Amino acid sequence: MSKITGGELLVLALRKNNIKNVFGLVGNHVSPIFVHAQKHGLDIIDVRHEQAAIHMADGWSQVTRNIGVAIVTGGPGFTNSITGIVKAYMANTPILVIVGSTVPQQRDVGGLQDIDQIGMIREYTKWSASVFDTGRIPEYISIAMKKAVSGLRGPVVLEIPINILKNSIDEEEVNWPENNTIISKSSPNRETLDIILNTIVDAEKPLIIAGDEIYYGHSENELVKFVETTGIPIVTVNKARGCIPDSHSLCFGNGRVLEAGPQLYALHEADVIINVGLNIDYQMGLAKLPFFRAGQKFINICRDEYYNSRITSKPALTVIAEPGETLSALCTLIKEKNIVLKSYSSWIDKLKENDADYWENISSQAGNERIHPINIIRGIMEYIDDDDIVVLDGSNAMFWGSLLFSFNKPGRLIIGPDGTLGPMGCGIPLALAAKLANPDKKVILYTGDGSFGFNAIEMDTAVRLNIPITVIVHNDLAWGFCKSTQQVLYGEQNVSSCDLGIRPYEKMVEALGGYGEFVGRNDRIIPAIKNAIDSGKPACINVLVDYDLFAPGAIMFNESLKAMK
Structure with missing residues (x-):
């Protein structure tokens, strides 16, 4: 009778559910999974921070319309993941997060990394559970996959203690569920x-x-x-x-x-x-x-x-x-x-007239010597096709991007701070996942300089794993949206802790092995974008934008905050 460990069983269960890759960061609790992945054709996209693993699963789900899977170790590995899980919950994105944990015998006695992980996250998942029987791992994976996409979509979390993953059982003891769920699509009477x-x-x-x-x-x-x-x-x-x-x-x-x-x-x-x-x-x-x-x-x-x-x-x-x-x-x-x-x-003509007036007014703002986001985004659109993917991150940068980019095919836009949590800084991992899912398409991340910093080290992941995304940094030298909010609510003289200054983000990416270029003039935008895309490397174009310029959405949002009682 042949034996199989829980870790290998989990890998096989994922493969039987048509999962070909997962996003994660190695740790003791989940090593029993990782060591069996390659044997069964499960690719592990290893990142530098667990938060990025969750965001990559999120990005994979968004561009493929299938479940993205992340695997993280317990304790701090899990707590590093919480923002990403909550984001997926509040944006209704279906992902599966597998979390390792300490052995049950070390619970409540001062054991290392003994925390109530499921209790901490349960309220922000579609479903969450702990697995205490090695033979039931495939059953739990099957349930989790169904829960993620049934009804209102969202994240599911499975916690599996390390001893359950290391334990060996007879293969004949495994209960393999049939993946024959039929989802009926209802229509009204x-x-x-x-x-x-x-x-x-x-x-x-x-x-x-x-x-x-x-x-x-x-x-x-x-x-x-x-x-x-x-x-x-x-x-x-x-x-x-x-x-x-x-x-x-x-x-x-x-x-x-x-x-x-x-x-x-x-x-x-x-x-x-x-x-x-x-x-x-x-x-x-x-x-x-x-x-x-x-x-x-x-x-x-x-x-x-x-x-x-x-x-x-x-x-x-x-x-x-x-x-x-x-x-x-x-x-x-x-x-x-x-x-x-x-x-x-008549109604449609009024809409067209309103559109024409709006865009004429916006376009008239782009003529001065300072770099306007309109010029950047026009340059990007010259070098991408309808099949290519745009990821937006930040606040002011995101407002501009969502306003100015146009899309003619589904699945070509990912808004980083989507849903009602709205976290900045997830753009790089989202873009990496989009590129992995669409290796023959260009993937452009348009991000603020502040939001770029959150997961900037994942550009190392891009270089190590040869995932050539192009990052355009909308650099307004500050936490621009927060700065504008402080100006509106508290006065120019009271702005605090918002300035970042000029930072050579492009040099950082170059040092990691990617392509980098700084742009400070309008006539360098298009050549820089071409250079970045043609390099075939993960690239960063650091563009110094007009730092006094705020998107219409940012201005309106600040006005709503000012009016809020």
Whole structure:
């Protein structure tokens, strides 16, 4: 009878669930897993800090629409991971985190790294559990994988003590669960579809807002068909960006309130808002004044009631169903009933006019000698294709990037501080995971100088493992957004602890073996980007931007803080 250890069993369980790589950092508690990975074709992407491992699993999940997996040692390895886990929870990103721990015999006697890990994180996971039986490891892995993607997506955490991983059992004792779960995609009944259509038929200025569920549900085709069938204009938010091309005649790009772009006019003036798969939170102004207005009707189509429970101040029709299935059913019903919707050409013309005025005003700001983010982002877009991936990080830099980049295919945008936790500094690991998942695509990280520093040492991971991402540092010499907030709330003379000064981030990356270049003039932006991409190395372009320039979203956010009581 052959024997197998818990660590090897865990590797096999991951492989049976189609996991080919994991992100982690070696430690005593998890070494029984790591030593068996290569034998069974499980690639370990080893990082320099556990936080980065979690963020990389998060990035992998976002670009592949599959579960990302991280493995970290217990104690401080686990506590280093908490921010990443909470971020995934508050952004509804499905990841599996496997955590080692001390042996049960050393609990509550002063043993090394004896902490209540599951108790600390349980509230911010979809599901979490400790495994105390080696033979049940595959069962727990199977449960965790299902929990992560069922209902409202999110992180799951499994704690496995080192003795369970080192223990050997007869292979015949292992209970291998069958991976035959079928997830049924629900759509509303005919009566509900009729109510939705009647509301749309009565609308004069309808607007569609598409969110993450469209992306994770692979429903981009259904979304485009619904837009073209109804002729209703649309804005997209976060992971839904690109699910209908920004270049589509009925798509008006980014719909997120935070960027204070031309979408504010559309959101405020629409009389019926059809929300498909979007979590209404602070990123959407909580669907309240002044961004929205009284009397608007909301149709909320989401697969989980949690998304819909946020909108309490609007007349709303709540539909708990798969957004893609619902949109497809609506298109079928329109065809069956031969419904002829009214023309929204006047409404669409107003949206186009508003867009043109907004972009003309923004573009007029980019003409002076100082480097404007518009010039940087225009330069980036000259060297990337629709298939390439953009990661945004920071605050002021993120506001500019989300406002100015356009996306024509799904899965091409990752916003680092997504969800309602909004942590800065996760951009580098997110970009590394995106590149690993798409080795033939360019991956560009546009990040602030402050946020770059959080995980800057992961550029060593990029060099060691030959993951050639290109990092563009939007260097305003400070914690720029915090500086602007202090200026607004407390006065210019009271700004404190915000200045960073000029730092040679590009030299740091060069010293690690990557490519680096400093840019201080507008005419060097495009050549530097070309040099970085053509180098084939992990690269850092350190761009000195106009440090007195703040994105419209940053300005608006500060005004909201000023008005807050």
